[in-house]
Amino acid sequence: MTVQQALEWAFRTECAQLELPEPPDPERDQGFGFGLEYVLMQRAALGCKIDGGRYKLGDYTHEDAEVIAATVAGMPDDLGGKRMAIRVAELARAGMTPDWMPGAVPRCVPVDMKRNRYGDRAVTVVVGNERVWSRGKWRTVEVRTCPVTYQPHPKQIEAARRGYCEWWKALFWLKKGLQVGEMLREVEVAEGMPKANPGTLI
Template sequence: MTLQRPIGRAGGRAIQRALGVQAALEWAFRVEQAQLELPLPPDVTEEGLGFGLEYVLLQRAVLGCKIDGGQHKIGGYTHEDAEVIAATVAGIPDSHGGKRMAIRVAELARAGLTPDWMPGAVPRCVPTIIKQNQHGTHAGTIVVGIERIRVRGVGSRATWKNIDILACPVTFSPHPQQIEAARRGYDDWWQALSWVRDGLIAGGMLREVEVTGAMPKARPWEGSR
């Protein structure tokens, strides 16, 4: 997706460009380089003393986000619609992930990415021990017990012999919990985008961008089965 920076005007009136919420986020954070201004927690002072300074520095280290200022990017103008979009993202409520989700939404938008929901991933049973020799690669085994058996000897005599009971340890890769976590993360991101979309549409504060109802596909893994 190519996002062009200018938004045109005709006869003094702004020409609104219709964008889905994901495209609008990418325009704001990737093209306009809007800054995510997260509110300070109650125990952090504006001067950033003590723990507050650690928090401010940590948040500034993530995507270059500024949480205690209102400054635009250096050397350029940030479109006011982009600032409105960034402010809306910063307001994602705790019920949708709060500050952590706001940073994730901005991070993905700035990179032009969608969360990896591990498309096509199917848990497969694989050995945990792999060995190689002149005959190739094969699964390794471990001794899980010893069995005493009676074997026929020379003539009519019989003897007892200890033999190892071998087993091949296996695991599932990728693990079902990995796939579940990835898809849960995608769903949480999708719900946050839905909240941002609804907020931008209801707020009516955008002047030159019109956010449409278009959304990334919900639970795309269900349609890929």
């Protein structure tokens, strides 16, 4: 399966938990205990399945799913660290791909609209007064304008595309890590990846 399918299987089907490392606490940290990655490496070196002592079959999470979750938890800081690990896990659990806003083009639209019996009209505001010569005398008239905005905003589209690319880089790192680590017993991570540049799909 692809890395995205493997993540969805681990977090959605097997309900693997993302166990992120806690921030260091000098008072509590006395150098004892082992991280999940160390435990998983020891299991791999042992070469057999360990009975974890679970009393109920429904509580069992596949060992490969735990390896995948541990790999996600080890996301490096230059790829987003804990924040990206949580995002990857949440998207996988929901079976979703980040929304990169396909086909989104900023359009100039009125800030507000009002409806009357003649239909929808843009709301205008007074920005000043002018004196004009009309019908033989000077008259004061309001100068009105229609405030506009862009929807979706270019920065919103840019942020969505950037977020997708960051997620893609995280998945690429996970794919390589799971392939090179060779810690998965039954799951094999294939080469397939989501589109690298979603902008090409517009």
